[in-house]
Amino acid sequence: MKLKKYFADMHIHIGRDHNGKAVKITGAKSLTLTNILIEASQNKGMDMVGVIDCHVPAVQAEIRGLLNEGLAEELIDGGIRFETVTLIMGSEIEVYDENCKGPIHVLCFFPTLAAIGSFTQWLKNKMSNINLSSQRYYGSVKALQYKVKELSxxxxxxHIFTPFKSLYGKGVERSLEEVLDASLIDGVELGLSSDTFMVNGIDELSGYTFLTNSDAHSLGKIGREYQEIRMEESTFKEFLWAIHQVDGRGINRNFGMNPRLGKYYHTVCKDCLNEASKTQPCAYCGSLKRINGVKDRIQELSGGHILPKRPPYIHQIPLEYIPTLGPKTYRKLLDIFGTEMDIIHQVESKELKKVVPQKLVDAIIDNREGRLVISPGGGGKYGKVVSNRKELK
Known part of the structure; x- marks a missing residue:
C-alpha cells in the first residue's frame, strides 16, 4: 500500500441550485455545485471537496445529471469523481435540542448518493425547509448522530469555537458530552478564528483529528483553509480512515489563516466593536455588552496539559488575499503554473520572478512559509494582511 498526499477542503456551501434557486441565501449566485467542482479541480487544485448542502433535492438532481452525462462517476469506495476532484456529499445542520445552551452547527457526510438521499427523506419531517442550507433540525443531537452512523x-x-452557532461558542458550558455522544464524533472542525496551537490544551479534544476548512460562501474562498491528507486514494472510505488514522493514514499538515484574521478572534464591545475586556466597561463607550472572542473562550476551556503531538499547522491565505495581487495577475499565474496549490506549494521563487515583481514573489513565499503579518479581527470584522517580510507578533 502506497499512501499519497491529497489536498482537501471539506466545508463548501452552495449559493444556487441548477435552477437558479437559492440554497445558501448568503452564498454567491455563481456558487453552484458544478461551478464548485470546476473551480476546485481547474483553479484551486483541490483533490477532495466536501460540499455541505447536498441534502437539498435539487442538488442531488444536479449530481445525477452529471453522472448521467458521463461528466462524473460514483466511486466504489464512496464519493463522486469529477475531473481531478472527488466530491464528498454532506450537509450542515443547525441543532438546538433541550440539552443545548444555544444552537450548534454540525457537518454530516455520506458515501453515496443513495445514502444522502435516504438522509434527506429522514430530514424532511424534522426540518422546515429541506431546500435551504444550514436549517434548524427539530430533534435531539444524539438521534442525528445515530442516523448518520446508520447510513455509514x-x-x-x-467551527466549534465561533461565538454563534457552534459547540463551545453556544452549545455547551464546558464539555461536548453535555449534548453529544463522544464516541460518534469522527473529528472536529476548528474554524477561522482558531488553530492547533490555541486549541491543543483542551483535554477532551485530544483524541480527535482537527480539520481546517474554508466554510466558503463564494468560489474564490474555496481553499481559504484546507488540509493535506495521507490516503491511498481520494475516496470517502479513505477520508474516513484518515480521520481515524488507520494504517498510517492521517493529516500531514493543516493550512489555515492566522486566527487573528478571523471575525471572532478578540472579545469586542457589542456596541462599538472595539476590543474590550470581558469583565470591565468598554474603554471607548462604557458599554458592558460583549461579543465573546474565540481566544478568550479557548483559554477558559484549556486545561493547560501537554497533549499528543499534532500535525503542523501552517498559517496561510489564498492568493487573492495577498496585497497587490489582483485578478489579472492571479489569472496569469494560473495560466503559467497550473493551480493555486501548485503556486502556493511548489513553484520556485526564481520561476515566479519571471512573471511577477520581486515584492509579490516575496509575499507568495512568505505566505507559503507562514510569515505574513496580520492585523487582528473581532466582532464580525475580518482581520487583514498588513505587510510581509516581518516576524509575526
Whole structure:
C-alpha cells in the first residue's frame, strides 16, 4: 500500500441550485455545485471537496445529471469523481435540542448518493425547509448522530469555537458530552478564528483529528483553509480512515489563516466593536455588552496539559488575499503554473520572478512559509494582511 498526499477542503456551501434557486441565501449566485467542482479541480487544485448542502433535492438532481452525462462517476469506495476532484456529499445542520445552551452547527457526510438521499427523506419531517442550507433540525443531537452512523456517515461538529452557532461558542458550558455522544464524533472542525496551537490544551479534544476548512460562501474562498491528507486514494472510505488514522493514514499538515484574521478572534464591545475586556466597561463607550472572542473562550476551556503531538499547522491565505495581487495577475499565474496549490506549494521563487515583481514573489513565499503579518479581527470584522517580510507578533 502506497499512501499519497491529497489536498482537501471539506466545508463548501452552495449559493444556487441548477435552477437558479437559492440554497445558501448568503452564498454567491455563481456558487453552484458544478461551478464548485470546476473551480476546485481547474483553479484551486483541490483533490477532495466536501460540499455541505447536498441534502437539498435539487442538488442531488444536479449530481445525477452529471453522472448521467458521463461528466462524473460514483466511486466504489464512496464519493463522486469529477475531473481531478472527488466530491464528498454532506450537509450542515443547525441543532438546538433541550440539552443545548444555544444552537450548534454540525457537518454530516455520506458515501453515496443513495445514502444522502435516504438522509434527506429522514430530514424532511424534522426540518422546515429541506431546500435551504444550514436549517434548524427539530430533534435531539444524539438521534442525528445515530442516523448518520446508520447510513455509514461521518459526523463532525463545525467551527466549534465561533461565538454563534457552534459547540463551545453556544452549545455547551464546558464539555461536548453535555449534548453529544463522544464516541460518534469522527473529528472536529476548528474554524477561522482558531488553530492547533490555541486549541491543543483542551483535554477532551485530544483524541480527535482537527480539520481546517474554508466554510466558503463564494468560489474564490474555496481553499481559504484546507488540509493535506495521507490516503491511498481520494475516496470517502479513505477520508474516513484518515480521520481515524488507520494504517498510517492521517493529516500531514493543516493550512489555515492566522486566527487573528478571523471575525471572532478578540472579545469586542457589542456596541462599538472595539476590543474590550470581558469583565470591565468598554474603554471607548462604557458599554458592558460583549461579543465573546474565540481566544478568550479557548483559554477558559484549556486545561493547560501537554497533549499528543499534532500535525503542523501552517498559517496561510489564498492568493487573492495577498496585497497587490489582483485578478489579472492571479489569472496569469494560473495560466503559467497550473493551480493555486501548485503556486502556493511548489513553484520556485526564481520561476515566479519571471512573471511577477520581486515584492509579490516575496509575499507568495512568505505566505507559503507562514510569515505574513496580520492585523487582528473581532466582532464580525475580518482581520487583514498588513505587510510581509516581518516576524509575526
Amino acid at each position: 456517515g461521518i459526523f463532525i461538529p463545525a
